[in-house]
Amino acid sequence: MITQMAAASASSALHSMSFLLLLVATSEATMLNITNRCSYTVWPAAVPIGGGMQLDSGKTWNLKLSGLTSRGRLWARTGCSFDRRGNGSCQTGDCGGVLACKGYGRPPNTMAEFIIGQFNSTDFFDISFVNGFNVPMDFLPVPAQGGTGCSKGPRCAANITSQCPSELKSPGGCNNACTVFKQDRYCCTGNAAYNCEPTKYSMFFDQMCPDVYVDSMDADWNKTFTCPLGTDYQVVFCPQIDLTTSPRTGLTSKGRIGLILGTIVSFILITAFIIFVIHRRRTRWHQEMEGGEDELWKLQGRPIRFTFHQLEVATEQFRDKLGEGGFGSVFEGKLGGEKIAVKRLDQTGQGKKEFSAEVQTIGSIHHVNLVKLIGFCAEKTHRLLVYEYMPKGSLDRWIYCQHDNDVSPLDWSTRCKIITHIAKGLSYLHEECTKRIAHLDVKPQNILLDDNFNAKLSDFGLCKLIDRDISHVVTRMRGTPGYLAPEWLTSQITEKADVYSFGVVVMEVISGRKNVDTSRSEESIHLITLLEEKVKYDNLVDLIDKNSNDMQAHEQDVIQMMKLAMWCLQIDCKRRPKMSEVVKVLEGTMSAESNIDHNFVATNQATFGIAGNVTSSVPSSVPPVASDVSGPR
Incomplete structure (x- = not known):
């Protein structure tokens, strides 16, 4: 698109x-x-x-x-x-x-x-x-x-x-x-x-x-x-609905009556069609969900399988909503005295494949910077996921400076810690599991924070597994507008798509604004396009969050972080770093690449860096199995 x-x-x-x-x-x-x-x-x-x-x-x-x-x-x-x-x-x-x-x-x-x-x-x-x-x-x-x-x-x-x-x-x-x-x-x-x-x-x-x-x-x-x-x-x-009728041809009384009757009949037929389509979609969704229960029953050990009644009780009939995600709402609950977060998927959003992918992927891996999946519910048409509770919510609440937001701007050290934790979570997914796992929806809304602002990646419904002996996978477009890497235009994807999204998130954390913000002036709507302009004229300091005095005080350190983000934002995916290299830069054991292209938005497919004539992985419709994703913890 x-x-x-x-x-x-x-x-x-x-x-x-x-x-x-x-x-x-x-x-x-x-x-x-x-x-x-x-x-x-x-x-x-x-x-x-x-x-x-x-x-x-x-x-x-x-x-x-x-x-x-x-x-x-x-x-x-x-x-x-x-x-x-x-x-x-x-x-x-x-x-x-x-x-x-x-x-x-x-x-x-x-x-x-x-x-x-x-x-x-x-x-x-x-x-x-x-x-x-x-x-x-x-x-x-x-x-x-x-x-x-x-x-x-x-x-x-x-x-x-x-x-x-x-x-x-x-x-x-x-x-x-x-x-x-x-x-x-x-x-x-x-x-x-x-x-x-x-x-x-x-x-x-x-x-x-x-x-x-x-x-x-x-x-x-x-x-x-x-x-x-x-x-x-x-x-x-105001084009004519019936293109066979000339706009200059007047209608007789009989013609007007016919037109009115035709309009009424058309409205009835359209309404009946809409009802039919909605009914068919709901029926198909119910069949799809019920058909996926057998597969999920085969999961051994963790995650725990809950009944819908258990989660109703735990959330007090889904009383306290924490927020809404791409596929449903998240509610606060309590199990055994411990707080939990329960995501209840709506019936028009996440399907069987995405639900299975999330349960089987995050249920089989463990890392300090990945949100822990405690369990799930797959009972008839009910689909719920039970996560560890993250008291400070998602990252977007803390970095987008809005008039109706009562939170204080984060200081520089906290932002550095959050960026480092995101990088470590992605490095684990890309390089330490049996198969490479591309998250494919890295954005502030999917990064959760605990009481000490430790960051953890969440929402693995769109993830993709990539065999280590192939270069890329061919998959349908998935993810969130504003964070998509240029190679999505080819549908040939590697884990480097996450690296590009990570670069966008880093720039948002540094600047305290959304990548796409239509409330700003026309030339400032897109943060990454604005970054191209600022680096061209050596005015990167203009992008530092002006709502934080501490960020301004660490001007040079922030600019170095921007340079790391620009390395991640290379149009050619082969020129982007691995996430393990990003972690080393953040920990000070290596330097960011200085020979980089300062164009971060694509003009043609030839610059995306996707290898040609290489065997792709299995289709996205094939769900992962535990052995595919389990690896070093």
Whole structure:
């Protein structure tokens, strides 16, 4: 996926890997034919090329993308009012009240996103309304059915406004619940920037507009479309759902009745289809979960197998929630007088393979910097994991400086200790087990802290085992946007993907901010891209956490740690260090490599450093066995 390309909405699928891609200029121009078929006026906005105009109903605007433009966004603003000088505002997709947009608009807006001529002269494009739904939109190659080498192009022609609560109504569509209510439980779509969870609204949107990204964690490649370089495109606001009917052809009374009846029948069929799909998915999930019990019964010794009733009692009916993870919620409990953390997996998240992988992997290895798995429950459709209790929670709570966060900034020595512990945990996984274990989801949310700020890696649901006699594994994309190594674009992965993620985490710990932070100015949204700029002009000191006087006092030591992070962030995975070498640098027994490339985001697959024509491992669907992962303790 080419996701998260430029950043105002960390949620859009085109954004999730922008910090991996430095997009270079192309020499050819592309034409966008923009037509407004809405019954009202829209003011299209486009960045970074600028542009915008009043586009009345039925009018067309041809926008030429210059040869210096390789990426961009296009959306419709509605309810705009401007004075003679061009100052004013819009009710949706606002862009500072100017026609020639240079920045990203405020939601809600249905966003067309594109990358022109990247990766073997290929255009990538999609439509997203992760930040709220504005007006229906088509983004199609010219001709609409696509030329040679083109995929069909994304469409969202359905009027889904009626599915939004009245509080979310906005001119042209559905507003963003995050910005309206400022409460996570009301979120209309799963916007990662607001820690939102998808709701019933986003589920309906996804069914009505299957070509469109509606969720920040949406990783469906089928929603990203491609064409050869040089293709032109047509953008249509409020396109007709039935393309066989001319927009200028009026309907007779009989035609209107037929249209109304057809709409009602279509709605009933769509609703029935949605119910059928949900039922089938739940049935399949139940069968998958129940079918996995036999396999888990074979586990000998640790971890302990609990009944669901035992964990209900231990958590007092799951009363005290500690937090939410990627696949479920974590609750505080007590067993034999000792506190425990119980992760209860939801029925739409982690599946049999991921659950089995976590139980069998972490249940068979032991290290002081890995969270201990005490036991598990696999009873009918119930899937729970029981961990040792980590009183200070996850690392993200302690390093991201937020106004609503009452914790004090960590001092330099504590941050060093946490970084060292993460490195030792990864070194054990990569180099001391019978098979190499790639964690593949290293991020602050998966690093837990005890009372003394000792750090431990957790959440092994996405881990991958790699035989020591092969160079890499071929696996589907997994992990979290913002921490993915460049080689994920090839799906050929080694444990060095963890090293890249570790480098991102180190930079977050040092700077006290998220790698992708859309609340910042456009040039500062991506920390790793910003790192490239700062090292180029020898201004690394600018990245040190300004909320901590102790960090400022250790300026030179912090900069040396940044240099270690940059070694880990090499695009060519073969140039990254092994984690055991990272540990030696942190312990002062060796120096970090000084001859490194100061580009940390990828421009093409040739630089990823993946060996070719080498036997890959077994498919990811084959679960690990205890003998694969057990090794030196």
